[in-house]
Amino acid sequence: MTFDEYQKQAMTTVFKEYEPVLGRSIMALGIAGEAGEVADKWKKILGYHDGVVTPEDVAELSKEVGDVLWYLAVFADMLGLKLDDIAQQNVEKLASRKQRGAIKGAGDNR
Secondary structure (H helix, E strand, O other), rough: OOOHHHHHOOOOOOOOOOOOHHHHHHHHHHHHHHHHHHHHHHHHHHHOOOOOOOOHHHHHHHHHHHHHHHHHHHHHHHHHOOOOHHHHHHHHHHHHHHHHHOOOOOOOOO
């Protein structure tokens, strides 16, 4: 499955049509919320299980990462963006940074 195929299928599961600003805001906050759940599960693995990752942990993390992906896909669609294009652009940006020795550092446009 490509990112664009996923994005198209994800859009079929959006349960409500939102006014653009509200919809985009809900999706952006959903990204943050689900990413927080990923971070919280990882914190518990580190803090309570000394960093030992069980198959059950991987399954739970997979679900949460999937939720992040869903919100990203819908948010991108609401902005008129395609995930395949975003992925390609990101890989090209990172390859350029690596080639220029600018992977580490600060700033979006390094």
